[in-house]
Amino acid sequence: MKHTHTLLKSALVALALSVAGQVQAQTTDAKMNTFVSALMGKMTLEEKIGQLNLLTPGGGVLTGSVVSSDVEAKISKGNVGGLFGVIGVEKIRQAQELAVTKSRLKIPLIFGSDVIHGYKTTFPIPLGLSCSWDLPLIEHSARLAATEASADGLCWVYSPMVDIARDPRWGRVAEGSGEDTYLGSKIAAAMVHGYQGNRLGDKNSVMACVKHFALYGAAEAGRDYNTTDMSRIKMYEYYLPPYKAAIDAGAGSVMTSFNEIDGIPATANKWLLTDLLRKQWGFKGFVVTDYTAINEMMAHGLGNLQTVSALALKAGVDMDMVGEGFVTTLQQSLKEHKVTLTEINDACRRVLEAKYKLGLFEDPYRYCNTATATKEVLSADKRQAARELGARSCVLLKNDRQTLPLKKSGTIALVGPLANNKSNMLGTWAVSGDAQLSVPVLDGMKQVAGSGVNILYAKGANISDDTSFAKKVNVFGERIDIDTRTPEQLLTEALTTAAKADVVVAVVGEASEMSGEAASRSDIGIPESQRKLLAALAQTGKPLVVVLMSGRPLTLTTENEQATSLLEVWFQGHEAGNAIADVLFGNYNPSGKLTMSFPRNVGQIPIYYNYKNTGRPQPEGPTQKFRSNYLDVANDPLFPFGYGLSYTTFKYEGLTLSANKISGGKTIDVAFKLTNTGAYAGEEIVQLYLRDQEASVTRPVKELKDFQKIKLQPGESKTVHFTIDKEKLSFFNSQLQWVAEPGTFDLMIGASSADIRLKETFELL
Numbered sequence: 093m094k095h096t097h098t099l100l101k102s103a104l105v106a107l108a109l110s111v112a113g114q115v116q117a118q119t120t121d122a123k124m125n126t127f128v129s130a131l132m133g134k135m136t137l138e139e140k141i142g143q144l145n146l147l148t149p150g151g152g153v154l155t156g157s158v159v160s161s162d163v164e165a166k167i168s169k170g171n172v173g174g175l176f177g178v179i180g181v182e183k184i185r186q187a188q189e190l191a192v193t194k195s196r197l198k199i200p201l202i203f204g205s206d207v208i209h210g211y212k213t214t215f216p217i218p219l220g221l222s223c224s225w226d227l228p229l230i231e232h233s234a235r236l237a238a239t240e241a242s243a244d245g246l247c248w249v250y251s252p253m254v255d256i257a258r259d260p261r262w263g264r265v266a267e268g269s270g271e272d273t274y275l276g277s278k279i280a281a282a283m284v285h286g287y288q289g290n291r292l293g294d295k296n297s298v299m300a301c302v303k304h305f306a307l308y309g310a311a312e313a314g315r316d317y318n319t320t321d322m323s324r325i326k327m328y329e330y331y332l333p334p335y336k337a338a339i340d341a342g343a344g345s346v347m348t349s350f351n352e353i354d355g356i357p358a359t360a361n362k363w364l365l366t367d368l369l370r371k372q373w374g375f376k377g378f379v380v381t382d383y384t385a386i387n388e389m390m391a392h393g394l395g396n397l398q399t400v401s402a403l404a405l406k407a408g409v410d411m412d413m414v415g416e417g418f419v420t421t422l423q424q425s426l427k428e429h430k431v432t433l434t435e436i437n438d439a440c441r442r443v444l445e446a447k448y449k450l451g452l453f454e455d456p457y458r459y460c461n462t463a464t465a466t467k468e469v470l471s472a473d474k475r476q477a478a479r480e481l482g483a484r485s486c487v488l489l490k491n492d493r494q495t496l497p498l499k500k501s502g503t504i505a506l507v508g509p510l511a512n513n514k515s516n517m518l519g520t521w522a523v524s525g526d527a528q529l530s531v532p533v534l535d536g537m538k539q540v541a542g543s544g545v546n547i548l549y550a551k552g553a554n555i556s557d558d559t560s561f562a563k564k565v566n567v568f569g570e571r572i573d574i575d576t577r578t579p580e581q582l583l584t585e586a587l588t589t590a591a592k593a594d595v596v597v598a599v600v601g602e603a604s605e606m607s608g609e610a611a612s613r614s615d616i617g618i619p620e621s622q623r624k625l626l627a628a629l630a631q632t633g634k635p636l637v638v639v640l641m642s643g644r645p646l647t648l649t650t651e652n653e654q655a656t657s658l659l660e661v662w663f664q665g666h667e668a669g670n671a672i673a674d675v676l677f678g679n680y681n682p683s684g685k686l687t688m689s690f691p692r693n694v695g696q697i698p699i700y701y702n703y704k705n706t707g708r709p710q711p712e713g714p715t716q717k718f719r720s721n722y723l724d725v726a727n728d729p730l731f732p733f734g735y736g737l738s739y740t741t742f743k744y745e746g747l748t749l750s751a752n753k754i755s756g757g758k759t760i761d762v763a764f765k766l767t768n769t770g771a772y773a774g775e776e777i778v779q780l781y782l783r784d785q786e787a788s789v790t791r792p793v794k795e796l797k798d799f800q801k802i803k804l805q806p807g808e809s810k811t812v813h814f815t816i817d818k819e820k821l822s823f824f825n826s827q828l829q830w831v832a833e834p835g836t837f838d839l840m841i842g843a844s845s846a847d848i849r850l851k852e853t854f855e856l857l
């Protein structure tokens with residue numbers, strides 16, 4: 093009785109709180125509406141269109157050919173709504189001063205930036221972070237980035253990038269969370285929560301901008317900016333959920349993508365930006381284009397600048413990034429009845445609302461406090477977090493004879509072009525990070541190993557010997573530096589060094605700008621210069637630990653044979669050397685698991701674990717004629733989604749289901765025992781996959797539906813619980829309705845998508 097009473101009481105309290113919350117939101121909305129309406133009542137048409145104009149005065153990374161000119165005059169005239177690429181609290185204050193002292197209505201500017209994996213303190217690239225599968229930690233990384241960026245004057249970040257990608261040739265996989273929709277959606281929400289904090293308008297919160305809406309990760313042939321084309325059912329099921337998750341988490345803005353969808357570029361796609369985003373999903377924030385995406389629709393073949401600008405506005409775009417199509421053509425289009433005043437007003441209102449939510453009308457210098465900047469920017473706690481995040485992003489792909497962790501004694505030969513390098517540690521899209529503040533692997537190893545270890549270093553090879561390739565990669569600075577010594581001299585030095593050591597650690601892979609925007613590759617192996625180095629080191633017979641830096645999955649079939657141990661570390665940011673050393677020497681036991689499949693060769697791409705069975709699946713065993721397979725390579729990847737080793741081992745046993753049949757509203761409790769059977773404390777990411785055996789549309793052979801990261805001491809056990817509910821059994825049918833159909837489901841618990849340890853079936857009635 094007492095129990096019921098307490099439950100009732102807490103339900104009533106919850107109800108009261110939620111009603112209070114709603115009432116408060118309504119009053120805030122009402123206040124905002126009144127304020128914005130009053131302001132818009134004073135605005136001229138030109139000033140309204142000015143709010144839709146986002147410029148960059150340069151200084152950041154310019155990804156298009158255009159840089160805004162005459163920015164100061166334009167701000168003073170009220171022709172600019174926001175700026176990006178202005179870095180530093182003083183510069184931002186100065187620009188804001190122009191807007192609020194010189195422009196007629198003193199409307200503050202919004203200041204954005206590409207804060208993608210940290211701000212000035214750089215964290216691991218998003219693909220790396222996703223391999224931690226650690227949602228609280230990922231949220232924390234975004235919180236820290238928000239704290240640092242907002243302290244330095246910014247209030248808007250172009251993140252999270254949530255584009256699902258199944259093609260590692262596409263360089264921008266580095267910026268996303270891999271191939272899986274379920275995990276990608278969870279990470280999208282975690283990042284939005286991290287950036288936006290308790291509430292927009294708090295001084296340490298920034299507005300998130302989910303991008304690139306939509307389907308940007310499905311570019312044909314992995315070539316950046318290329319066409320995408322897919323069925324609605326595939327869109328709804330696999331590609332759209334992470335954007336929706338970010339929006340449901342409250343993301344204040346959305347960035348359109350460069351690609352077309354159903355033959356219409358995203359930036360002019362009314363179905364996408366209005367019907368789906370606003371009407372179906374209820375998005376209330378504002379939509380900004382990607383860099384000159386409106387202008388690029390001329391090249392897509394949609395008409396001249398006036399036409400494409402009108403199309404973008406009518407589709408639902410509110411802010412035009414850099415291209416100035418809106419400011420130069422919308423007045424004319426209005427005169428010619430090609431756009432309506434309501435459309436201009438709606439866009440202007442949404443931009444002003446964003447500024448209102450960020451508290452900029454209350455105090456335009458809200459994020460411009462020099463003392464806070466000094467305290468927060470590059471603070472010690474953020475460096476420490478970078479180190480922890482780095483260690484947790486590493487994925488151990490191979491570890492024969494328990495070569496890792498390394499002993500803190502003896503002699504280690506540390507070789508490779510990325511072993512003593514600062515310029516490549518940050519990874520792509522670290523626009524505000526200073527590479528010179530990075531810790532190279534050599535320094536980190538010396539520091540972590542202590543005086544008991546003799547570490548000898550040799551470069552061994554250039555990242556690439558190809559000067560024309562290096563030129564293309566080096567557009568933002570020298571990432572590939574070609575040594576004055578010949579490749580033969582470098583190799584000889586490495587072999588002499590290796591001869592003196594007990595173990596060889598080779599740090600190899602991509603230069604940081606070999607992945608990222610406009611960094612597609614048709615061959616995703618490590619460059620030949622480094623392959624030669626590894627082959628020669630393998631010949632020495634010494635244990636060979638290969639540390640791989642890359643912004644994408646690589647093809648590693650040969651390297652996997654040559655190496656004794658393989659550790660994928662991605663690009664880790666400022667603390668790279670320390671974090672990698674923590675893992676190599678066992679101060680941290682690696683727990684990361686891949687979020688993208690590593691193909692055996694490029695011909696297998698696109699490759700992903702949640703494929704469909706086909707009518708002629710290849711059975712286990714040798715290749716069979718008239719089956720879905722290749723003559724020259726297996727179907728499965730070299731390293732599958734969800735894969736990653738630990739210095740310890742885990743045993744999965746005793747799977748039980750609370751019921752084997754459920755009806756619609758009921759749930760099943762799934763339980764099993766997980767034991768750490770090795771000698772090290774460690775974390776295991778346990779994964780729950782489902783397969784719908786029979787449905788009205790074809791279903792994948794397995795789909796991730798839940799996971800947990802469990803920490804166990806040696807010998808320790810824990811019972812792990814999952815709940816199966818109707819949501820986990822649902823999918824989009826051919827009418828695009830989200831349904832769960834009765835029938836049998838396979839439930840699989842695994843250490844990776846290919847390493848299923850426990851299996852059961854159940855039925856939905």
Ligand code: BGC
Pocket residue numbers: 153155156206250303382383609
């Ligand atoms: C990229 C975006 C980025 C924008 C602004 C574009 O080229 O596609 O991801 O946010 O530039 O820098």
